[in-house]
Amino acid sequence: xxxxxxxxxxxxxxxxxxxxxxxxxxxxxxxxxxxxxxxxxxxxxxxxxxxxxxxxxxxxxxxxxxxxxxxxxxxxxxxxxxxxxxxxxxxxxxxxxxxxxxxxxxxxxxxxxxxxxxxxxxxxxxxxxxxxxxxxxxxxxxxxxxxxxxxxxxxxxxxxxxxxxxxxxxxxxxxxxxxxxxxxxxxxxxxxxxxxxxxxxxxxxxxxxxxxxxxxxxxxxxxxxxxxxxxxxxxxxxxxxxxxxxxxxx
Ligand code: ADP
Numbered sequence: 001x002x003x004x005x006x007x008x009x010x011x012x013x014x015x016x017x018x019x020x021x022x023x024x025x026x027x028x029x030x031x032x033x034x035x036x037x038x039x040x041x042x043x044x045x046x047x048x049x050x051x052x053x054x055x056x057x058x059x060x061x062x063x064x065x066x067x068x069x070x071x072x073x074x075x076x077x078x079x080x081x082x083x084x085x086x087x088x089x090x091x092x093x094x095x096x097x098x099x100x101x102x103x104x105x106x107x108x109x110x111x112x113x114x115x116x117x118x119x120x121x122x123x124x125x126x127x128x129x130x131x132x133x134x135x136x137x138x139x140x141x142x143x144x145x146x147x148x149x150x151x152x153x154x155x156x157x158x159x160x161x162x163x164x165x166x167x168x169x170x171x172x173x174x175x176x177x178x179x180x181x182x183x184x185x186x187x188x189x190x191x192x193x194x195x196x197x198x199x200x201x202x203x204x205x206x207x208x209x210x211x212x213x214x215x216x217x218x219x220x221x222x223x224x225x226x227x228x229x230x231x232x233x234x235x236x237x238x239x240x241x242x243x244x245x246x247x248x249x250x
Contacts, residue, residue, distance in 0.1 A: 002030040005068050005156055005188055006051055010060035013046045021046055022059065023220050028190055030155065033182055033212035035199050035227070036192045037239065042217045044192040045078065048158055051190075071101045074153025076146055078160045084134060090144050091129040094119055097152035119151040122185075123177060139170045146174070150181060157181065159191045163198050175201040183208045196240055203227035 004027050012022035021043035028034050036044050049055040051062050052075055074097065086093050095108055095116040102108065120129055123143045128136065133144060146162055162178070163171040175198065181187050183206040193199055203212030204227075214230040216223040222235040230236035 002032065003065060003067075004029050005065050006062065008051060008057075008060060008062045011047075011050060011057045011062065012059035013043065013050050013055055014058045019058070021050075021217065021219060024060070024215075024217070025221065026215050026224055028156070028188055030188055031182070031186045031210070032188050033203060033206075033210075034188075034190045034215060035203050035212055036190060036215045036217060037196075037199050038194065038217040038222075040194060042194075043219055044194070044217055045160055047215075047217060048075075048160055048190070048192055052158060068155060071152075072154035072156060074149035074151070074157045076149040076157075076159045076162055079142070079145075079165065084141065086133040088133055089129070090125060090131050090133055090136070091116060091120060093133045093144055094125075094147045094151050097148035097150075100152055115151050116147075119147040122150065122181065123147040139166050142166060143174070143177075146177070150187075153187060155188060157187050157189045159189065161192055161194070163193070163195065168197075171198065172201065178202060179206050182206055183210075199227075200240075203230075 007027035008024055011024040013020055024047065026034070036047060038044050046055060050057055052073065095112060098108060098112040098115060101112070120126055123146060125143060125147060128140065133141065136144065142162065149157060149159070163174050166174065178189060178191070182189055191202055193202070199214065203214060205211040211227050213225060214223060214227050215221065216230070216235050216239065223230055223233050231240065
């Protein structure tokens with residue numbers, strides 16, 4: 001069985017003494033896809049920040065495989081207004097994902113530039129490499145930021161609502177790219193989503209036949225297991241039926 005990259009035992013998180021998430025147990029293995037689902041405010045972003053080490057747990061612990069370095073992890077946060085204004089070319093924005101590996105070196109290496117070029121290619125952005133980031137559409141910007149996190153990642157990619165704000169056709173393209181990143185590059189991916197179509201597309205079996213797993217949060221853990229079992233579970237049935245009847249973006 002593939003090695004465990006990260007696992008959490010009885011994790012809880014709080015802000016200013018108010019507990020927002022408790023009793024979380026999870027693991028992610030090499031090459032696995034894990035989808036973190038739940039309504040807005042259920043603790044998904046907090047969970048992601050917690051396993052990244054950006055938010056310390058107030059209970060329990062996160063165990064990291066000793067072979068997994070912080071620089072092996074790529075992170076795509078939710079879009080912030082600041083990100084829209086990067087005054088740089090697309091290629092430079094993607095390359096800046098390698099800063100975490102650069103340490104004290106003043107320049108990027110040939111390997112860094114190669115990784116950025118590969119990410120650009122993987123996300124179908126070759127034509128846009130020299131374009132100015134802030135002149136792109138929302139969908140293109142999201143792809144560039146995904147390429148940036150991919151370029152930063154060695155073994156694990158953490159994505160916070162990567163498809164939010166994109167129209168359905170572009171969303172489908174994005175999930176196809178994630179599938180490629182997972183099955184062709186063997187990258188483990190944890191994706192946060194509150195959108196059921198996203199959950200279904202992301203966890204569907206890939207070209208290598210492997211389906212994803214689901215962690216459903218609601219201030220606590222409602223479900224953790226395979227996507228197939230999730231569909232049959234009570235939280236899964238409620239979540240899937242509730243969101244199916246809603247329009248796009250709801
Ligand atoms: P989700 O990603 O599922 O929408 P979050 O993890 O962002 O949920 O938020 C979980 C809860 O924690 C919410 O009640 C939210 O208001 C609260 N919260 C999130 N970030 C902060 C913060 N920086 N300070 C105080 N409360 C926060």
